[in-house]
Amino acid sequence: MPNTPYILSLGQEHALNAALKLNQPLLLTGEPGTGKTMMAAWALEYLNAKYDNSFYPEVLRFMTKTTSKASDLLYSYDALSHFQAANLRGEKEVETAHFIELQALGKAIALSNPRADYKQLFRWEMPEQPMNAVVLIDEVDKAPRDFTNDLLDELVYYRFSVKEQDGAEITKAKDAKIVVIMTSNSDKNLPDAFLRRSAFYHIKFPEGEHLKQIVAANLGQNVTEHTQEAYDRLFEFFHQVRGKAVRKKPATAELIAWLRLLGDDGYLTQPDAAIRRQLVEQNLSFLVKTREDLEAIDELIKAANL
Structure with a gap:
């Protein structure tokens, strides 16, 4: 099984395999901090174990922007630098390939079907053997x-042409696997047609034992009976804070960072309740990150069993 410290919720592994069978991208939704992006790293390890290490060893990631176009997923061409090299600096031999860089989906397509002439087309060192790939398209809801x-x-087509290189065409190998994982904080702004043609999974915020498993996997600490009591107090406080927060509920990432700091400060083995409270308060800004939310939990802090 994968070594990535990532604990799946029920259904995530099934959703990944279903997307593979249907040959559809997998769309993951959920509030920030529920591990949508991290699932791509887990999926890569899982798929390499399942398919004899036939996947490229890195997740090919594309960070969506408000100005993104779908073609940006394929390659980018630095026209300004090309012009400067050819005209302003007066370089004798200027190869267009030096100014063309494959992006996440373009890399995956090229990896599936490497050719000797790729080095003359764009700037990227290609493995000689064909490889499958995992592509992560992060925060698709940001895009137009x-x-x-x-x-x-x-x-659908998994092919593209590089117009700056006389329209050279790059095409996916027929049997290659390109696993596309997309993340979104919400599905409200996504077109119906897009949702129909994507495998979908909503990651709920982890609760109870699932949340504790995630924390344990990331912190890697041995829990004793004494430290378990301390963790129980902190988990209870964390859930109370999430219930009171008005602007940004703390997510799993904030919880893990907060618990790590408290552990380093000796909270887990501190017998003095006053000192424990002081440690919680001095690290609170790593859990609650807006002024409005700090004000909203002011009374909670005073009454909490810390």
């Missing part, structure tokens, strides 16, 4: 509506 509609076309 056209991005998601056009993205579906790219994921």
Whole structure:
């Protein structure tokens, strides 16, 4: 099984395998901090174990912006630097390939079907053997509506041409696996057609034992009966804070960082309740990160069993 410290919720592994069978991208939604992005790293390890290390060893990640176009997933061309090299600096031999860089989906397509002439087309060292790939398209809900509609076309054909290189065409190998994982904080702004043609899984915020397993996997601490009592107090306080927060509920990432700091400060073995409270308060800004939320939990801090 994967070594990535990532504890799946029920259904996530099934959703990944279903997306593979249906040959559809997997869309993950959920509030920030529920591990949507981290699932791509887990999926890569899982798939390499399942398919004899045939996947490229890195997740190919694309960070979506408000100005993103679907073609940005394929490659980028630095026209300004190319012009400067050719005209202003007067370089004798200027190869266009030096100014073309493959992006996440473009890399995955090229990896599936490497050719000797790729080095003359773009700037990227290619493995000689074909490889499968995991592509992460992060925060697709940030992009304009056209991005998601056009993205579906790219994921149907898995081919593109490089117009700056006389229209050279890059095509996915027929049997190659390109696993596309997309994340979104919400599905409200995504087109219906996009949702119909994507495998979908909503990651709920972890509760109870599931949350404790995630924390244990990330902190790697041996829990004794004494420290378990301390953890129980902190988990209870964490859930109370999430219930009171008005602007930004603390997520799993904040909880793990907060617990790590408290552990380093000796909270878990501190017998003095007053000192424990002081440690919680001095590290509170790593859990609660807005002034409004700090004000909202002011009374809670005073009454909490810390």
